[in-house]
Amino acid sequence: MPNTLTCLTIFLASPGGLSEERKAFRDEVQRYNESEAIPRGVYFRPIGWEDTLGGVGRPQSLINEDIEQSDYFVLLLANHWGSPPDTSTDHPFTSGTEEEYHVAMKCYEDSEFPMRRLVLMFKAVDPQQLSDPGPQLQRVLSFKKDIENHKRHLYHTFDTTLNFRDHLRKHLARWLRDQEREYKVDGTERKQVSTEPSDVSAYESDRLKELGRLNLLEDSLTTKAWQLADEGRLTEAEEEFARVAIRSRRPKSLASYGRFLYRVGRLDQAKVLFEESARLAEEYGDSAGLAVALSNLGNFLRVRGDLVGAEEMFRKSLEIEGKLGYMKGMMSDYCNLGIVLSVRRDLDRAEEMLRKSLEIAKELGDLEGLASAYGNIGNVLSIRGDLVKAEEMIRKTLEIEEKLGDLEGMTVAYGNLGNVLSMRDDLDGAEEMYRKSLEIAEKSGLIEGMANAFGNLGNVLRTLGDLDEAEKMYRKSLEIDEKLGRLEGVVNSYSNLGVVLSIRGDLDGAEEMLRKSLEIAEKVGLEGGVVNSYCNLGVLLSIRGNLDGAEEMYRKSLEIVERVGLMEGMINVFGNLGVLLRNRGDLDGAEEMLRKSLDAAKRLGSPRMAAQVTTVLEQLGGLTFD
Numbered sequence: 001m002p003n004t005l006t007c008l009t010i011f012l013a014s015p016g017g018l019s020e021e022r023k024a025f026r027d028e029v030q031r032y033n034e035s036e037a038i039p040r041g042v043y044f045r046p047i048g049w050e051d052t053l054g055g056v057g058r059p060q061s062l063i064n065e066d067i068e069q070s071d072y073f074v075l076l077l078a079n080h081w082g083s084p085p086d087t088s089t090d091h092p093f094t095s096g097t098e099e100e101y102h103v104a105m106k107c108y109e110d111s112e113f114p115m116r117r118l119v120l121m122f123k124a125v126d127p128q129q130l131s132d133p134g135p136q137l138q139r140v141l142s143f144k145k146d147i148e149n150h151k152r153h154l155y156h157t158f159d160t161t162l163n164f165r166d167h168l169r170k171h172l173a174r175w176l177r178d179q180e181r182e183y184k185v186d187g188t189e190r191k192q193v194s195t196e197p198s199d200v201s202a203y204e205s206d207r208l209k210e211l212g213r214l215n216l217l218e219d220s221l222t223t224k225a226w227q228l229a230d231e232g233r234l235t236e237a238e239e240e241f242a243r244v245a246i247r248s249r250r251p252k253s254l255a256s257y258g259r260f261l262y263r264v265g266r267l268d269q270a271k272v273l274f275e276e277s278a279r280l281a282e283e284y285g286d287s288a289g290l291a292v293a294l295s296n297l298g299n300f301l302r303v304r305g306d307l308v309g310a311e312e313m314f315r316k317s318l319e320i321e322g323k324l325g326y327m328k329g330m331m332s333d334y335c336n337l338g339i340v341l342s343v344r345r346d347l348d349r350a351e352e353m354l355r356k357s358l359e360i361a362k363e364l365g366d367l368e369g370l371a372s373a374y375g376n377i378g379n380v381l382s383i384r385g386d387l388v389k390a391e392e393m394i395r396k397t398l399e400i401e402e403k404l405g406d407l408e409g410m411t412v413a414y415g416n417l418g419n420v421l422s423m424r425d426d427l428d429g430a431e432e433m434y435r436k437s438l439e440i441a442e443k444s445g446l447i448e449g450m451a452n453a454f455g456n457l458g459n460v461l462r463t464l465g466d467l468d469e470a471e472k473m474y475r476k477s478l479e480i481d482e483k484l485g486r487l488e489g490v491v492n493s494y495s496n497l498g499v500v501l502s503i504r505g506d507l508d509g510a511e512e513m514l515r516k517s518l519e520i521a522e523k524v525g526l527e528g529g530v531v532n533s534y535c536n537l538g539v540l541l542s543i544r545g546n547l548d549g550a551e552e553m554y555r556k557s558l559e560i561v562e563r564v565g566l567m568e569g570m571i572n573v574f575g576n577l578g579v580l581l582r583n584r585g586d587l588d589g590a591e592e593m594l595r596k597s598l599d600a601a602k603r604l605g606s607p608r609m610a611a612q613v614t615t616v617l618e619q620l621g622g623l624t625f626d
Helices: 019-040 059-068 096-109 127-131 135-150 161-184 213-230 234-248 251-263 267-284 287-303 307-324 327-343 347-364 367-384 387-404 407-423 427-444 447-463 467-484 487-503 507-524 527-543 547-564 567-583 587-604 607-619
Strands: 006-013 042-048 072-077 117-123 154-158
Touching: 006 019, 006 059, 006 096, 006 161, 019 042, 019 072, 019 161, 019 267, 042 161, 059 096, 072 096, 072 135, 072 161, 096 117, 117 135, 117 161, 135 154, 154 161, 213 234, 213 251, 234 251, 251 267, 251 287, 267 287, 287 307, 287 327, 307 327, 327 347, 327 367, 347 367, 367 387, 367 407, 367 567, 387 407, 407 427, 407 447, 427 447, 447 467, 447 487, 467 487, 487 507, 487 527, 507 527, 527 547, 527 567, 547 567, 567 587, 567 607, 587 607
Parallel strands: 006 042, 006 072, 072 117, 117 154
Antiparallel strands: none
């Protein structure tokens, strides 16, 4: 793959009624880019009037500016000439398409413009219509006769979209050969190739589908918008995102605006923009843009608890990125798949995906990719109970995120590090990490980060015995998660509230919360949530004296934790089964379960949990609770 790309812009002019051909134009150019042009160092950028939205002034003048910056001009006509581009009666052109043609002619004849070739294509007209042409078709025929008489430009007639594609592909091949010859001889032809937007990394080439001055401006404005968002100036940030998205109406800018809305918790609006981004990408034949849109939709579905749908989106995105050979996109998709599989507690496959993401990130030297992969691998290791390696990975993530100044990444990393410290019973250290995470999230308007931080702080405060403050934290987390429709968070909040109410003796209220948690977790396949709900319901039923029901809950929970390898879950389930068997008088069975719980606590490296189990073993009294 070459190190640089040369961008050559092709403008398609046509009146209305040719939407199928306009779509075929973009599809064919994109297909040729992927198969021939990009591997040989060239990117053909297809544009048309639909790319020229927004701006101040006469709409046709804005379209003309795009033509003046184009390298090639394709005129497409059938039986319709179009309407005047201006309301004034003294305007020299009878249609916008006619004006576009004359602007292209002016550019072709003036060496100050990059215009290299003009190609004219006429779609065959039904013979009956030809026999009695109306005013619109009459103008088209008159124009075609004039072209024939002057013989200044190539023109073709086609009768099917497939035939149109074939003509276009032949021109693309010729233009590519012409471009390659310019690099092989001393000097250049009459037209100098503009290289202003072309010196991009090969790994970035397949993503940058809309190169050129407008795209550079969009990138600059989008960067400014993200900076405003990081500073907590969310209203100003949204104004910038909206301005860029409405002006360009391109998949890339719509996706950026959607990601901002996703970040601040407006998920439904974000989804609309992601779907529109995907629609436009398909319409324009922008495979790379479609991959990004699918990935964004996957994240939306994951947050909403549709893990099956999320995985489908990420795998579709990965397939496209793989065909394009776009490594950075593949890196992101592998990481997202790892996250989904981790939530499902399919830890082996999750780690496999994350290791692939990490491998690509190292190859590219991509710091953001490294941070994301390290952090998510750390989470998998934490779930498995390998806290030493988990902390090592998460601290690598935090170091990179702080270096990059990525506030969203820092929020997640501090939260994950707090989780590891909490599992090690370093509650002061855990609380410090959670409060750092919350501080950044509140400052930057990171709604999802705030929900996570509130929930984690609630866990610390509950362990310390401050049930009132713990409940406040859980309810704040629940309020945000219900607003977002983030089902994983809702499951955790209901479960945690059930535990608090049970400790207080409100068993009916506790069971209501735990049943809600279990219902949602089972519905969306959140096995970690299912485990916690079963285990906590078992404790509740045991308190009520329903030992058969309690054991049923514990056994269901145990089946999952042993299959998935959830070390912390094993501690709780084995411990609670041990207490239940003790209460039934099965002391041998109780000791076996409690020793398994103690072994899991030692392997996890949790002195607090180990001490709790040891106390039960020594005294055979009391009841542990998650």
